[in-house]
Amino acid sequence: KAGVTQTPRYLIKTRGQQxxxxxxPISGHRSVSWYQQTPGQGLQxxxxxxxxxxxxxxxxxxxxxxxxxxxxxxxMNVSTLELGDSALYLCASSLAGIAGVNNEQFFGPGTRLTVx
Amino acid sequence: GQQVMQIPQxxxxxxxxxxxxxxNSSTTLSNIQWYKQRPGGHPVFLIQLVKSGEVKxxxxxxxxxxxxxxxxSLHITATQTTDVGTYFCAGRGSSGYSxxxxxxxxxxxxxx
Numbered sequence: 001k002a003g004v005t006q007t008p009r010y011l012i013k014t015r016g017q018q019x020x021x022x023x024x025p026i027s028g029h030r031s032v033s034w035y036q037q038t039p040g041q042g043l044q045x046x047x048x049x050x051x052x053x054x055x056x057x058x059x060x061x062x063x064x065x066x067x068x069x070x071x072x073x074x075x076m077n078v079s080t081l082e083l084g085d086s087a088l089y090l091c092a093s094s095l096a097g098i099a100g101v102n103n104e105q106f107f108g109p110g111t112r113l114t115v116x
Numbered sequence: 117g118q119q120v121m122q123i124p125q126x127x128x129x130x131x132x133x134x135x136x137x138x139x140n141s142s143t144t145l146s147n148i149q150w151y152k153q154r155p156g157g158h159p160v161f162l163i164q165l166v167k168s169g170e171v172k173x174x175x176x177x178x179x180x181x182x183x184x185x186x187x188x189s190l191h192i193t194a195t196q197t198t199d200v201g202t203y204f205c206a207g208r209g210s211s212g213y214s215x216x217x218x219x220x221x222x223x224x225x226x227x228x
Contacts, residue, residue, distance in 0.1 A: 033216070042122075042204065042220035043159070056215045059117075090158060103208065104149060105216065107158040 001026055004093050004108035012114045018079040021111045025072050025093030031055075032074040033105065034066060037088040046089075049074055050096075078113075086115045118143050120207050122219030130227050135192040137222035139205035146210045148181055148188045153221070154201045162190075195226045 005024045013019050025032050034046040045058035049068035066076040072093075078085055092105035119142040129135055139148065147166045151159040163172055165181035165188060172179045178191045188205055202221040208214050 035218070040220070043206075043218040045215055045217065048215065058215070092159075103147075103216070104161045104164055105151075105159075105206075106161065107151075109158050 001028075004091060004106050006089075006091050006108040006111050008111060009109060010112045010114075012116060013081050014116050015081055015083060017081050018077065019081060019113060020075055020077045021089055021091075021113075023074045023076075023091030023093075023108060025074070025091075026106055029093035029095055029106070030072055031094045031096060031103075032068055032072065033092045033094075034074070034076050035090045035092065036060075037090055037110070038086075043090065046076065081115045083115050086113060088112050118207070118209050118215070118217045120205060120217045120219040122205055122222055124222055125220065126223045126225075128225040128227065129195050131197060132194050135195050135199070135224055137190050137203050137205075137224075139188045139190075139207070139219050141186045141207045141217075143186070144210055145185050145207040146214070147208055148185075149206045149208075149216070150179060150188075150190055151204045151206065151218075152201050153204065157201075159204060192224075195224070197226050197228055199224060200226050 007022045031050045033048040035043040047066045048056040052068045063079045068074045088110045090110045092107045094103050121140045149164045150162040153159045169183045170181040176193045180189045202223045204221040206216050206218045208216045
């Protein structure tokens with residue numbers, strides 16, 4: 001099975017711009033989660049989608065949004081970029097995401113976003 | 117909200133020494149997962165613990181889930197240079213669709 005893919009792998013933007021990141025989960029996985037990773041902060045949860053519905057949302061401003069399509073592919077969008085948005089954005093897919101059931105996360109390689 | 121604390125943040129050992137990282141949750145968990153992220157890589161799933169007091173072993177790695185399902189540990193016996201990386205614990209709450217909350221990770225350096 002192909003793993004989780006994320007595009008683009010690297011992105012450089014300037015403050016005020018917006019960006020869209022894409023994630024294709026493992027075939028058959030219906031749950032997609034997004035995380036922001038910065039040095040010293042670990043993985044900060046952004047959103048979780050299951051069957052096109054946002055099931056959970058982390059503590060991020062409204063500039064961060066996402067969606068999931070019927071084929072389980074997901075996108076996240078960040079508008080009005082700030083310097084502090086520079087980070088590695090990781091997407092992870094799992095079969096279900098339900099507590100205790102088949103919810104191990106398979107991570108993609110991430111998109112490294114740099115905001116200048 | 118749910119918080120997961122992990123200590124230490126960083127540990128540097130000599131090859132052959134043992135290593136332990138500890139994870140504590142502010143709330144009772146339904147399960148806890150452990151991941152390893154190599155430098156420049158992405159987190160890779162290691163194991164999931166579900167039962168109170170559960171202990172699982174993978175070769176030199178021993179994982180424990182506390183009796184109260186609020187803490188966990190990962191112990192590596194006789195570290196090797198291939199163990200280098202950051203180890204994350206991640207806990208999910210008891211409700212059906214609760215978020216998977218990651219600790220900040222323990223970075224392990226192993227000197228030959």
